[in-house]
Amino acid sequence: xxxxxxxxxxxxxxxxxxxxxxxxxxxxxxxxxxxxxxxxxxxxxxxxxxxxxxxxxxxxxxxxxxxxxxxxxxxxxxxxxxxxxxxxxxxxxxxxxxxxxxxxxxxxxxxxxxxxxxxxxxxxxxxxxxxxxxxxxxxxxxxxxxxxxxxxxxxxxxxxxxxxxxxxxxxxxxxxxxxxxxxxxxxxxxxxxxxxxxxxxxxxxxxxxxxxxxxxxxxxxxxxxxxxxxxxxxxxxxxxxxxxxxxxxxxxxxxxxxxxxxxxxxxxxxxxxxxxxxxxxxxxxxxxxxxxxx
Amino acid sequence: xxxxxxxxxxxxxxxxxxxxxxxxxxxxxxxxxxxxxxxxxxxxxxxxxxxxxxxxxxxxxxxxxxxxxxxxxxxxxxxxxxxxxxxxxxxxxxxxxxxxxxxxxxxxxxxxxxxxxxxxxxxxxxxxxxxxxxxxxxxxxxxxxxxxxxxxxxxxxxxxxxxxxxxxxxxxxxxxxxxxxxxxxxxxxxxxxxxxxxxxxxxxxxxxxxxxxxxxxxxxxxxxxxxxxxxxxxxxxxxxxxxxxxxxxxxxxxxxxxxxxxxxxxxxxxxxxxxxxxxxxxxxxxxxxxxxxxxxxxxxxxxxxxxxxxxxxxxxxxxxxxxxxxxxxxxxxxxxxxxxxxxxxxxxxxxxxxxxxxxxxxxxxxxxxxxxxxxxxxxxxxxxxxxxxxxxxxxxxxxxxxxxxx
Numbered sequence: 092x093x094x095x096x097x098x099x100x101x102x103x104x105x106x107x108x109x110x111x112x113x114x115x116x117x118x119x120x121x122x123x124x125x126x127x128x129x130x131x132x133x134x135x136x137x138x139x140x141x142x143x144x145x146x147x148x149x150x151x152x153x154x155x156x157x158x159x160x161x162x163x164x165x166x167x168x169x170x171x172x173x174x175x176x177x178x179x180x181x182x183x184x185x186x187x188x189x190x191x192x193x194x195x196x197x198x199x200x201x202x203x204x205x206x207x208x209x210x211x212x213x214x215x216x217x218x219x220x221x222x223x224x225x226x227x228x229x230x231x232x233x234x235x236x237x238x239x240x241x242x243x244x245x246x247x248x249x250x251x252x253x254x255x256x257x258x259x260x261x262x263x264x265x266x267x268x269x270x271x272x273x274x275x276x277x278x279x280x281x282x283x284x285x286x287x288x289x290x291x292x293x294x295x296x297x298x299x300x301x302x303x304x305x306x307x308x309x310x311x312x313x314x315x316x317x318x319x320x321x322x323x324x325x326x327x328x329x330x331x332x333x334x335x336x337x338x339x340x341x342x343x344x345x346x347x348x349x350x351x352x353x354x355x356x357x358x359x360x361x362x363x364x365x366x367x368x369x370x371x372x373x374x375x376x377x378x379x380x381x382x383x384x385x
Numbered sequence: 386x387x388x389x390x391x392x393x394x395x396x397x398x399x400x401x402x403x404x405x406x407x408x409x410x411x412x413x414x415x416x417x418x419x420x421x422x423x424x425x426x427x428x429x430x431x432x433x434x435x436x437x438x439x440x441x442x443x444x445x446x447x448x449x450x451x452x453x454x455x456x457x458x459x460x461x462x463x464x465x466x467x468x469x470x471x472x473x474x475x476x477x478x479x480x481x482x483x484x485x486x487x488x489x490x491x492x493x494x495x496x497x498x499x500x501x502x503x504x505x506x507x508x509x510x511x512x513x514x515x516x517x518x519x520x521x522x523x524x525x526x527x528x529x530x531x532x533x534x535x536x537x538x539x540x541x542x543x544x545x546x547x548x549x550x551x552x553x554x555x556x557x558x559x560x561x562x563x564x565x566x567x568x569x570x571x572x573x574x575x576x577x578x579x580x581x582x583x584x585x586x587x588x589x590x591x592x593x594x595x596x597x598x599x600x601x602x603x604x605x606x607x608x609x610x611x612x613x614x615x616x617x618x619x620x621x622x623x624x625x626x627x628x629x630x631x632x633x634x635x636x637x638x639x640x641x642x643x644x645x646x647x648x649x650x651x652x653x654x655x656x657x658x659x660x661x662x663x664x665x666x667x668x669x670x671x672x673x674x675x676x677x678x679x680x681x682x683x684x685x686x687x688x689x690x691x692x693x694x695x696x697x698x699x700x701x702x703x704x705x706x707x708x709x710x711x712x713x714x715x716x717x718x719x720x721x722x723x724x725x726x727x728x729x730x731x732x733x734x735x736x737x738x739x740x741x742x743x744x745x746x747x748x749x750x751x752x753x754x755x756x757x758x759x760x761x762x763x764x765x766x767x768x769x770x771x772x773x774x775x776x777x778x779x780x781x782x783x784x785x786x787x788x789x790x791x
Contacts, residue, residue, distance in 0.1 A: 134460050134481035218619045219631050235559075238619025240568075242771065246622075329569025330621035331767045346453065347756045349460070349477075 121362070127355035134349045145356035153332075154340070154357075161336040164251060165316045171255045172315075173308055176262030177300070181292065183263065184270045194267070201260035209324040212253040216240050216325070240326055243333030250322050250334050254315065262307055269303035270296060302379045309372035313365060337361050412693045415458075415468035416443040417451035417679075424709040428700050441466075441696060455682075459483040464684030466693040472504045472678045473758075475512040476751035484682045485690050486510040487697065496703070496721050498740075504678040504748035513680030514697045516706070518718045520674045520746065521579050521641045522738035523547075523664060524650075527657040529638045533557040540639075540661040544584075544608045547639065547664045548615075554638040555615035562615040564628035564640035567763075567770040572625040574762040575675055578749070579641055580605035582673040583742075584666025588750040593791050598784035601668050606769050606776035608666070613770055620770045632656070645716035647735045662738045674742030677749055678720075718743075752790040761786045 128145055132138045183194050200208060215222045218238030227233045239249045273296065281291045319338045322328060328335035328343065335343075341361060345354020416425075421443050429441045444465070446454050455468035456478075464483065478484040489511045494502045497515070505513040527537035533553040541547040551562025567573050581588065586601035617623060617637055625642065632640045633649060635656045640646075641663060650658050662672040681697040683690055699705065707725050710717045718739050719726045730736050752758040765783035768774035774782070 134456070134477065134483060136482055216622075217627075218622060219617070219634070219636060236618045238622035241619025241622035327569040329763070329767065330567070331764060331771060331773060343756075343760070347760075348754055349456065349756070 124355045124358050124362075127352055128359045130352045130355075132351035132355070138352075141352065145353050148353060149356055149360070157332075157335055157337055157340050158360075160247075160334075161316065161338075164247070164334075164336055165312060168251045168254045168258070168315045168318075169308060169311045171251065172258045172262050172311055173304060175255065175259050176266050176307070177297075177304065179259065179263040180266035180270050181296065183267050194264075197260050197263055199260075200256050205257060205320055206324060208257060209253060209321055212249075212256070213240070213325050216249050241330060243330060246326050246330060246334050250325055253325065254318060254321050257321070258311060258315070262311065265307050266300060266303055269300050273299045305375055305379065306372075309368065309375060313368050313372070316365065316368065317361070337364075410438065410689055410692065411440045411442055412466035412689050412696055413687070414441055414443040415451060415455045415465045416445050417448050417469040418445060419447065421445060422709060424705060424711075425700060428705045432696055432699055436692070436695075439692060455684075456483075459684050459686075462686065464687050466687045466689050467681050467683045467697055469516065469679055470513065470682045471749070471755075472513055472515065472680045473749040473751065473755045475505055475680065475682060476507045477753055477755055478682060479507055479512045480753055483685060484512055485685050485694070486512055487514055487681075487683055487694050489514075493698075498720065498722060498743045500676050500743065500746055500748060501678060501720060504676055505680050507751050513682045514701045515678040515680050515720055516701050516709075517679040518720050519643050519677045520718045520739045520742050521576075521643055522660050522662060522674070522742065523639060524632060524642055524646055524658055524660050525550075525639045526632065526635060526637065527659055528635070529554050529558055529560060533638070537657075538659070540659055541664045542662075543664050544580075544604075544666050548608065548611045551612060551615040551638055558638075561617040561631070561637040562639065563612050563617075564623075564632055564637045565609065565612055565616040565620045565770065566623050566625045566628045567620040567766050568622060568624040568627070569763055569767070570624035571759055573766055574759050575677060575749075576625060576641060577605065577609070577762060577766050578675040578747070579663055579673075580608065580666065582675055582745065582747040583663045583669050585668045585670050585673075585745070586666075587747065588787070589752065589791060595784050595787045595791050597787055598780050601666065603776055603780055604666055604668070606765075606780055609766065610769050610776055613772075621767050643716060644718065644736060644739050647733075648716065651735075660735050660738055662741050669745070671745040672738070672741045673745035673747065674739075675749065676743065676746040752787070754790045757790045758787060761790075 129140055129142060130138045131141045131144075179197065183190060183197065187193075203211075214220065216224075216239035218224050218236035218241065221239075223239065224233070224237045227237060228235070237245075239245045277295050277299075278291055281295060286294065317338055318336075319342065322334050322336060322339050323342070326334045328339040337357065338361060341354055341357040344350050344357055425443070429443065433440055451468075452470055452474065455465055455470060456474075458464050459478070460483070470478075475484065479486075487505075489502065498518075501515055501518065502511065505511050505515055523540060525540045530537040530550070533550070534557060535550055535553055541550045547563070554560060554562035566576055578588070580586075581602055584601045584605055586599055586605060587596045588602075590596050613620065617628060617631055623631070628637070628640055629642050629646050629649075631637050632642070632646070633654055633656060647660055650656060663674055665672070681701065683693045683697060687693065701720075703721060703723065706720060707723065710719050719729070726740075730740065750758065761783050765779045768779045769776055
């Protein structure tokens, strides 16, 4: 009995730093944000509780548009990363001379500090001095300068392209590791049976990569949904709010306009969505590991 | 016993001596920029020498974070003694009880150029001391004027002439006639306010009524609409400095910019240029411009408010301010007329339009939420520039939205 009590105390003592860390760094700020979302906190020194008013206020047409835009932005960005990442991994796995060099060449977008990479894209999108506009004009595809960040549609896609550029290397390397773990004899057997390259990819590579694709999609979904730097540096949510996602909207409200209560309510909504994604991620990974064991 | 007594006495004396500097009171100063201007370094040293027991500790914070840092510290209840802020924030700070008034005597007010004191005045009281001032003028590319068949020595004087000249440049040279910045950026609002103040317009009146939806401002938005097709393609992708870069590259006929552009053009630009008063709208009474000032705000609750006011007034007094403005070389429009300013105008004629516009210029409107105000104005301009709204509809919508911030 004494022994078990002392081991219990020992166990709690070991856990204590982690619990303390989670309480201070995660739980307390989360609770504070939740509490703040029911107040009219702003620059004023007096803060009042306002019930559900902040939530009533944010669930208007504008915010619903922002939510939809966030989902669209996230969907296209994650989908493109997965598609490019899959094909990139397959190509990097191919037995071509110098493939190690190609593998190294995929890394720069990941290695370059994110802000620098985004500024570089900002310049490439510039209509007057940008490389893309310059090339399009040189090849006679467009008549004059094209400022990609000037119009809602092009700005929306430009931010996605930048996010994909930054995110693809990690996805590719992760998928490459997954492909390399597929037993070679499966390919040899299929090849012996006369299966084409496409059939081998469709029937062997893709199904056996599926767990990696699902896991990476979920992780990428969480990171992309919360992506702030790319949009903020490139467009600050403009023009006319066409690239304003939930995280940008929250920042503008809480930090820009100093409406901390309203900003907190927006942050809580983001938190709910992200919690749902995390829940889905854990469910999927649990199911995948159960399938693997079976 | 005597030895112990003596040792204790020495100990107490030493402790007191060591603690003395700690008794000195300190004024913290959130200082925006990359480094402290040598003029201010000297001013701090001089002031400290004249005020024994007081120190001033500037904390240099980059422009991007400066205002947020000062605001966050104040909101968190640990304010800086004073901070360098855009004067447009003063009303919001004052209404939220974060700053103390810094009243000016009539003599002090009279020393400034007209309207400057109004950039820091709210409900009849001054809430900051102006420290930096910016006005704008029209730059034109003489080579493009010539190429377009226009008189390169005659810049447009009215909005109608501006639109006509920009159209001619676009049609005859294929280059953009005008540089219209409309990015999601604060100076998109500033640039529009230059049009407001060159047509006798306003955003909010002295009684706090929103006056944005007026024929003067409608004319400004309609001029914007007319300029879009002959301006730099994709105006919503560019802010003021990016447009300036295009002008410095010789790719645009006209821009509105501060005096800094004149120094860049003079000291190595490849453009044949001129600078003139901002063109006037149909209702203008005389040369105008938006008067943008930055101020020193003294925060409440720092415990050093009185002395901070004293220091703020000293560091913006003519004896410090004139060398800080550097005879124009720093790109700051002088805050006060003086013989030094007269000399500068005589030596550098390109300074004249930047001072001319003060006569009928207007301040950045003081509203309760300057960021909210800024967002409304940017949205209004962008909706017209991108063609998603007609000027009247955009103006009416913006005026309605501003009611929340008056």
